[in-house]
Amino acid sequence: MIHDLPMLHSNIQTQTVPRTTFRNADRSRALEERANELAARLSRFHDRITGCRIVIEGPSLHHTAGAYTVSFEVSIPGGVIHATSGQTPHPEHSDPYLALRDAFENAKRQLKSFALAD
Numbered sequence: 001m002i003h004d005l006p007m008l009h010s011n012i013q014t015q016t017v018p019r020t021t022f023r024n025a026d027r028s029r030a031l032e033e034r035a036n037e038l039a040a041r042l043s044r045f046h047d048r049i050t051g052c053r054i055v056i057e058g059p060s061l062h063h064t065a066g067a068y069t070v071s072f073e074v075s076i077p078g079g080v081i082h083a084t085s086g087q088t089p090h091p092e093h094s095d096p097y098l099a100l101r102d103a104f105e106n107a108k109r110q111l112k113s114f115a116l117a118d
Helices: 029-044 096-117
Strands: 002-006 019-023 051-057 069-076 079-084
Touching: 019 029, 029 051, 029 069, 029 096, 051 096, 069 096, 079 096
Parallel strands: 019 051
Antiparallel strands: 002 019, 051 069, 069 079
16 A cells, blocks of 8 residues: 655755655554654755655565664755665564654765765
C-alpha cells in the first residue's frame, strides 16, 4: 500500500513541499507530522533545499525482525542527498519513530558535509 501525502511546510525556506510516502504501512498522521517537522529542520543545515521526499516503509516479508526503513531524498543545487535509517535492520527500528530519527540524522550529517564543501 502506497500513500503520497504532499503537505506545505512553511519552515523550509524555499517553500518546498515535503512528500511523505508510506509503503507496507498504514498512514499515520502523527508520524507524517513528525517527518515533516524533521524535513523543515533540515533547512538549518543547508539553506537552499529545493525538494524533500520521505519514504516510510513498514516491515514486509523481505525485512527481518519487523524493522521499518525510512529514507530521505533531499534535493539541493548541485546534487541530491540520499539518506536512510540504515541498510541493516536494527531491532530498535521496529519503532518507526526511531527509524525516522536515524534517517534524519544521516540526512543532517550529509547536508552539513555538503554545505562545508560549498
